[in-house]
Amino acid sequence: MRINLIGFGVIGKGFARALVRKRTWLREKYGFQPEVVSISDVTGTVVSEGGLDLEKTLSSVERTGRVIDCPGAEEMTGLEAIREVDADLVVEVTPTNVDTGEPGLSHMLTAMEAGKHVVTSNKGPLALEFKRLTETAKKNGVHLKFEASAGGAMPLINLANEILSGDEILSIKGILNGTTNYILTRMTKEGTGFESTLREAQELGIAETDPTYDISGSDTAAKLVILTNAIMGKNTTYRDVKIEGINRITPEAIALAKEDGYVIKLVGTVENGELEVAPKLVPMNHPLNVDGTLNVATFQTDLAGEITIVGTGAGAMETNSAILSDILSIFRNSRG
Amino acid sequence: MRIGLDIELKDTPGQLVRALEPVSRLGGNIISIVHIREELTKKGRVPVHLTIDIENDGALERIIKELGERDIWVSKVGEVKKKERMKVILIGHVVDTDLRDTIDRLNEIPGILVADMALSMPNPQQETSALMDIEVSRPEKAKKAISELERIARDKGLAVIKSLGV
Ligand SMILES: NC(=O)c1ccc[n+]([C@@H]2O[C@H](COP(=O)([O-])OP(=O)(O)OC[C@H]3O[C@@H](n4cnc5c(N)ncnc54)[C@H](OP(=O)(O)O)[C@@H]3O)[C@@H](O)[C@H]2O)c1
Numbered sequence: 001m002r003i004n005l006i007g008f009g010v011i012g013k014g015f016a017r018a019l020v021r022k023r024t025w026l027r028e029k030y031g032f033q034p035e036v037v038s039i040s041d042v043t044g045t046v047v048s049e050g051g052l053d054l055e056k057t058l059s060s061v062e063r064t065g066r067v068i069d070c071p072g073a074e075e076m077t078g079l080e081a082i083r084e085v086d087a088d089l090v091v092e093v094t095p096t097n098v099d100t101g102e103p104g105l106s107h108m109l110t111a112m113e114a115g116k117h118v119v120t121s122n123k124g125p126l127a128l129e130f131k132r133l134t135e136t137a138k139k140n141g142v143h144l145k146f147e148a149s150a151g152g153a154m155p156l157i158n159l160a161n162e163i164l165s166g167d168e169i170l171s172i173k174g175i176l177n178g179t180t181n182y183i184l185t186r187m188t189k190e191g192t193g194f195e196s197t198l199r200e201a202q203e204l205g206i207a208e209t210d211p212t213y214d215i216s217g218s219d220t221a222a223k224l225v226i227l228t229n230a231i232m233g234k235n236t237t238y239r240d241v242k243i244e245g246i247n248r249i250t251p252e253a254i255a256l257a258k259e260d261g262y263v264i265k266l267v268g269t270v271e272n273g274e275l276e277v278a279p280k281l282v283p284m285n286h287p288l289n290v291d292g293t294l295n296v297a298t299f300q301t302d303l304a305g306e307i308t309i310v311g312t313g314a315g316a317m318e319t320n321s322a323i324l325s326d327i328l329s330i331f332r333n334s335r336g
Numbered sequence: 337m338r339i340g341l342d343i344e345l346k347d348t349p350g351q352l353v354r355a356l357e358p359v360s361r362l363g364g365n366i367i368s369i370v371h372i373r374e375e376l377t378k379k380g381r382v383p384v385h386l387t388i389d390i391e392n393d394g395a396l397e398r399i400i401k402e403l404g405e406r407d408i409w410v411s412k413v414g415e416v417k418k419k420e421r422m423k424v425i426l427i428g429h430v431v432d433t434d435l436r437d438t439i440d441r442l443n444e445i446p447g448i449l450v451a452d453m454a455l456s457m458p459n460p461q462q463e464t465s466a467l468m469d470i471e472v473s474r475p476e477k478a479k480k481a482i483s484e485l486e487r488i489a490r491d492k493g494l495a496v497i498k499s500l501g502v
Contacts, residue, residue, distance in 0.1 A: 173500070248495040252456035253425050253465035257497075259454075260423060260467060264497060281423055281499045288500065 001034045001331055002051075004085055004116070006078040006107050007093035008041040008067055011121050011148075014316030015091060015323060016054045022324075032331055038085040040078035044068035047076070047085050078103065082111045089330065091323065092120040096213075098222050098238050101125040105133075112136045112144065117334075119326045121148035121319055127222035127238040130229040143333065145326035146230070150223035151176060153318035154311035156297055158325070160231040167301035169231050171271040174297030175288060176223040178313045179207045179214040180246050180266040184254075184279075185291045188263055191251050206293060216245040217266060217277040224268035224275055227297075236275060244278040257281055263289055338367065338389050339396060342412035343403065344381035347373075351408070352384065358402040362395050364388040381409065387416060420472045421451070422502060424485060428494035430455070430464040438488055447473035448481045478502045 005012055019026075019034060026032045035051030043066040046057060060070045067073055082090055090111040094104050105125040108118050113136065120126075125133060126146055137144035147157050151174070160169050175181050179201060186197045198215070201207035213219050221241040228234050246266050257264050262281040265288060269276050282288050287308040290296045295313030300306055312318040345351035352371060359366060367387040377383055390396050400410050430438070439450045452469035472478045482502055489496045 244495070248427050248463075249497075250427055250458075250463060250465050252458055253427050253467075253497065256454055256456055256465055256467040257423075257425060262423065262499075264425075267500060269500075279497050281425065281497055283500070286500065 001032070001089060001327070002087040003034055003036045003327075004081050004087045004090045004111070005036050005039045005093070006082065006090060007095075007122075008039050008061060009093070009095075010316050011093040011319050011323075012039070012041075012091075013058060013061070014320045015093065016058050018317065018320040018324060020054050020058075030328060030331070032328065034327070037087050038081045039067060040076070040081045041067040043075075044073045045076040045078070045081045045085075046070045046073045047081070048072075049086070078107055079110060082107060082116070083114060087116060088334075089117040089119060089327065091327075092118055092122055093323075094122055096122055096124040096219075096222065098124050098127055098213075098218055101128045105129060108133060108144070109136055112140045112142050115140055115142060117143045117145075117330050119145045119148075119323055119330070121146070121323060123149045123219070123222040123226060126229075127225045130226070130237070131235045143330045145330065146226065147326050148319045148322035150226040150230075151295055151297060151309075151322075152178075152311070152313040152315065153321045154295055154297060154309050154313065155322065155325070156227060156309060157230045158329075159307075159309065160299060164299070164301060164304060164307070167303045169299050169301050171269070171300040172224070172227055172231065172297060173267055173269045173271075173288060173300075174224075174227075175265055175290065175295055176220045176268050176297065176313060177214055177266060178293035178295060179211065180217075180220070181290070181295070182206050182293045183215070184246060184249065184264055184266065187249065187251060188254050188258065191255065193251055194247060194249055215247055217243040220266060220268045220277045221275070224270060224277060228270045228275060231299075232270065234273075241275040241277055243276075246279050249279055265289070337392075338387065338416040339364075340412070340414050340416045341386040341388065341410060343384050343386060344377055344379070344409040344411055345384060346407065347376065347380060347382050351382070354406055355384065355386075355403060355408045358406070359386070359388060359399055362399050362402070364390045364395065364399060383411075417473070420475055420478060422470045422472055422478050422481065423499050424468045424470060424482075425497040426466045426468065426485075426489065426494050427497070428463050428489075428492065430466045430494060431457075433492035433494070435466075438492070441488055442470065442481060442484060445477070445480055445484060447477040 038047045092107050101124040104122040111118050183197050221243050228236050261284050264279050265282045267280040296310045298308040370385040442450050449471040451471045454467045457464045
């Protein structure tokens with residue numbers, strides 16, 4: 001299988017590392033021999049029709065931080081690479097944008113129109129144009145898979161749609177953002193204020209320099225939309241979600257909740273067609289009460305009752321567990 | 337299920353214990369006992385109101401039968417609807433934005449009662465956090481209470497933290 005890799009940041013590099021690490025294992029276990037034929041970032045693209053030497057590309061980009069500095073790299077954009085470099089599948093891991101969905105939206109549409117499968121961790125395009133994307137996939141007879149976009153390593157979409165395919169999923173509730181969960185956990189354990197705890201999380205590299213997207217609830221909302229559409233067959237968008245972030249939570253509120261047997265968590269819920277992201281009082285003995293950067297989601301189903309999954313919602317290797325599983329499922333399906 | 341029982345005892349010592357014995361023995365969990373010795377019924381008996389939790393109708397019937405055999409009259413039996421409790425936290429200038437008015441607006445809705453409240457004020461300049469305990473007569477009332485609270489919160493610039501599941 002030949003792959004165009006679009007985006008070479010945390011997740012893109014993690015993908016290359018995972019392939020290097022598991023090359024032999026993938027071949028022996030599945031007879032799967034993926035070749036990355038192009039890698040693009042904002043600065044340019046490296047191409048090798050026969051498959052790039054991933055270790056060389058990784059060490060070159062680690063030195064200079066730019067794909068364009070790799071030997072033989074061209075000033076070719078990601079979009080051009082998708083159009084011009086022959087491949088079966090595009091791994092789209094550029095930054096999420098929940099206003100326009102770009103550049104990911106154009107990358108995905110172009111890829112599918114060119115008959116290429118798409119595997120992505122990019123939430124923006126899916127949270128805005130889910131229907132258009134899935135219809136484009138269908139029309140062109142290709143697969144679009146995005147397990148990594150909602151819940152990182154937690155296999156939520158595949159669990160609901162494959163393993164629980166005889167159940168109807170009635171509601172989804174989850175903690176889908178590790179940064180906010182970390183901040184609230186620390187505030188609960190240490191009794192500290194929001195601002196100082198956020199700064200601590202930034203120093204540890206858990207929160208971004210601009211943490212708005214996480215703490216405002218936007219990231220959780222984008223993931224909730226993807227889960228709702230993919231699992232419950234709905235056609236919602238990011239704009240349908242009622243969103244409330246965690247920036248007004250006080251240590252006093254957390255202490256009052258604690259005295260009464262509750263913790264405060266940022267929870268995304270979809271129930272009776274309503275999508276909401278808001279801090280909620282969660283009973284301490286409830287399965288959603290997970291600590292630190294962990295994520296969790298509970299499905300209420302008609303036959304199985306409640307099913308809860310806990311796992312890591314982000315991280316280079318964890319997220320690539322989902323990306324690789326999507327690619328392997330396409331590989332198995334397209335071999336017939 | 338929770339059951340309310342009005343029973344009438346003979347006005348002699350030891351009768352209440354005789355009444356409670358079969359209740360516990362047959363699996364009833366006694367929640368409350370209201371025993372008014374001064375107010376005898378027309379027939380000279382002592383009225384007692386019991387609230388018990390019990391597994392099933394069968395056990396209830398056996399309790400009533402045994403009470404009858406002990407000459408304890410059962411004048412009324414009925415299921416008691418359990419009140420739902422809902423916790424909510426408000427953050428902001430909860431007191432300065434007329435707390436009385438906030439509570440009144442909630443209590444005006446039929447079936448809703450602000451039953452308890454705990455406040456935490458770090459200092460006068462900073463925002464107050466308040467944990468409200470709201471009693472609702474039926475689960476659907478919880479949604480009503482929440483939407484009124486969200487309206488109040490918008491008017492008064494407060495943040496609302498709801499319970500999971502409402
Ligand atoms: N990090 C996680 O743990 C995680 C988990 C789940 C999902 N995700 C999602 O996965 C995606 C990637 O995340 P990340 O952490 O790897 O982000 P990142 O480190 O910021 O990397 C993004 C990469 O995309 C490249 N890029 C930006 N615009 C491009 C364009 N027009 N054409 C080609 N390449 C372009 C960037 O190039 P330059 O470096 O040259 O700007 C960079 O290499 C995001 O959508 C994110 O939401 C991330």
